[in-house]
Amino acid sequence: MSATPRVIIIGAGLAGLACARHLSQAGLSCRILEASDGVGGRARTDRVDGFQLDRGFQVFLSGYPEARRILDFPALRLQPFHPGALVRYGGHFHRLSDPWRRPQDLLSTLMSPVGSFTDKLKVLRLRQDALRQRLCARAGGGMRSTRETLQAYGFSPAMQQRFFAPFLAGVFLDPTLSTPCRLFEHVWAAFSRGGIALPQDGMGAIAAQLAAALPPESIRLRASVDRLEGTSVVLASGERLVGDALVIATNDATAATLRGDPQPTPPGRDATCLYFAASTSPVSGPWLIVNGEGQGAVGTACVLSEVASTYAPSGRALISVSLSDQASAEGSAIQQAVRRQLREWFGAEVDDWRHLRTDHIRRALPPIALFPTAGAPASPRVQPGLYQCGDYCDSGTLDGALVSGRKAAEALLADS
Numbered sequence: 001m002s003a004t005p006r007v008i009i010i011g012a013g014l015a016g017l018a019c020a021r022h023l024s025q026a027g028l029s030c031r032i033l034e035a036s037d038g039v040g041g042r043a044r045t046d047r048v049d050g051f052q053l054d055r056g057f058q059v060f061l062s063g064y065p066e067a068r069r070i071l072d073f074p075a076l077r078l079q080p081f082h083p084g085a086l087v088r089y090g091g092h093f094h095r096l097s098d099p100w101r102r103p104q105d106l107l108s109t110l111m112s113p114v115g116s117f118t119d120k121l122k123v124l125r126l127r128q129d130a131l132r133q134r135l136c137a138r139a140g141g142g143m144r145s146t147r148e149t150l151q152a153y154g155f156s157p158a159m160q161q162r163f164f165a166p167f168l169a170g171v172f173l174d175p176t177l178s179t180p181c182r183l184f185e186h187v188w189a190a191f192s193r194g195g196i197a198l199p200q201d202g203m204g205a206i207a208a209q210l211a212a213a214l215p216p217e218s219i220r221l222r223a224s225v226d227r228l229e230g231t232s233v234v235l236a237s238g239e240r241l242v243g244d245a246l247v248i249a250t251n252d253a254t255a256a257t258l259r260g261d262p263q264p265t266p267p268g269r270d271a272t273c274l275y276f277a278a279s280t281s282p283v284s285g286p287w288l289i290v291n292g293e294g295q296g297a298v299g300t301a302c303v304l305s306e307v308a309s310t311y312a313p314s315g316r317a318l319i320s321v322s323l324s325d326q327a328s329a330e331g332s333a334i335q336q337a338v339r340r341q342l343r344e345w346f347g348a349e350v351d352d353w354r355h356l357r358t359d360h361i362r363r364a365l366p367p368i369a370l371f372p373t374a375g376a377p378a379s380p381r382v383q384p385g386l387y388q389c390g391d392y393c394d395s396g397t398l399d400g401a402l403v404s405g406r407k408a409a410e411a412l413l414a415d416s
């Protein structure tokens with residue numbers, strides 16, 4: 001490599017931005033080539049009619065360890081959810097709160113029909129075990145699925161069906177709960193260590209913060225990389241750019257194409273989110289609403305403007321609804337099914353809600369098959385001069401994307 005090597009990073013998602021951050025801090029010159037018109041990749045926010053719409057419902061876990069290390073939390077002005085969830089079951093909403101952080105809900109949590117008294121105590125144990133990284137050990141190893149882990153802890157079928165299944169299906173976009181225990185442990189520890197929150201300016205603020213810290217001219221937008229040739233890239237326009245090293249920071253499927261993998265990539269996990277505008281909020285407080293009824297189109301819902309008032313114009317409410325079954329997300333029928341169910345929950349006012357947008361996001365999360373159960377993550381080194389990062393290289397989360405970006409940078413620095 002030359003004295004100040006020029007690294008080309010393909011993709012300005014959180015992984016690519018984190019990689020650029022570490023390399024820039026080490027004195028390397030970086031250029032990020034981003035195919036789209038903005039930074040953030042899957043974590044972007046649009047402004048529509050005064051509403052702040054993230055591209056699909058997602059949340060930030062303030063307990064993510066890498067995020068804690070590299071992000072400026074106060075500048076993100078994180079707006080917390082209540083710790084726990086509002087579970088819809090038996091025609092009513094029930095509070096299921098973390099008693100450590102919301103002791104005022106202790107009685108309603110213990111009395112709720114969402115699970116037994118023993119289940120609620122087991123949640124505390126799950127919390128402690130996740131924090132001490134012994135959840136998988138107790139469950140029989142990191143190769144266990146999340147479903148098997150919950151069974152190993154002895155949670156009642158009611159607790160699994162009414163809370164864990166819909167809640168974790170929403171987190172992992174995996175209704176079968178086949179996500180490996182080690183990912184479950186990682187995410188549950190982050191839930192337990194911190195809280196769920198939204199940046200005041202939307203999820204896109206995370207990438208914006210990382211991008212703002214890079215040297216000027218580091219990012220080139222609307223620059224889609226078509227193929228790699230050694231340590232050069234060829235853009236879709238035909239332009240060729242020469243680097244000393246390349247980092248692929250795209251999602252898993254594009255990375256496989258750019259690496260020239262002969263095998264097709266397994267399907268990822270899709271997400272569908274519907275946004276509605278209302279004149280009043282149907283619930284009070286920053287709750288994540290979980291459908292514990294075991295039926296219906298709605299998986300989880302949230303009044304985002306109750307979490308962060310910036311998500312809606314003054315005097316309006318913004319509601320997001322995530323589907324229980326992503327496969328069923330087709331056409332206007334799904335909107336009708338969602339409205340029908342929400343009408344049962346909140347009454348006729350739902351008829352007046354304005355549908356703002358439906359986000360159907362393919363490959364929202366990487367395929368579970370890419371996470372080896374034994375725990376060895378994908379190597380950041382592809383071949384000499386070529387590196388990779390992305391959420392699929394780590395935990396398939398925002399934090400995993402940040403970790404993978406750092407690891408790719410560390411590998412590149414070690415080799416240079």
Ligand SMILES: Cc1cc2nc3c(=O)[nH]c(=O)nc-3n(C[C@H](O)[C@H](O)[C@H](O)COP(=O)(O)OP(=O)(O)OC[C@H]3O[C@@H](n4cnc5c(N)ncnc54)[C@H](O)[C@@H]3O)c2cc1C
Pocket residue numbers: 010011012013014015016033034035036039040041042043055056057058059060061223224225226249250251254271361363364365389390391392396397398399401
């Ligand atoms: C609906 C939804 C909900 C989610 N919920 C959560 C959640 O609650 N908590 C959580 O932790 N995570 C969540 N995630 C996952 C999280 O958003 C991702 O793990 C993370 O954003 C991935 O970042 P990344 O940098 O690895 O990839 P990406 O964000 O996919 O970034 C890749 C970038 O590469 C660019 N690119 C692709 N091809 C090319 C090319 N040929 N040339 C140049 N550029 C290219 C893309 O445009 C993109 O900007 C959610 C994701 C979605 C979509």
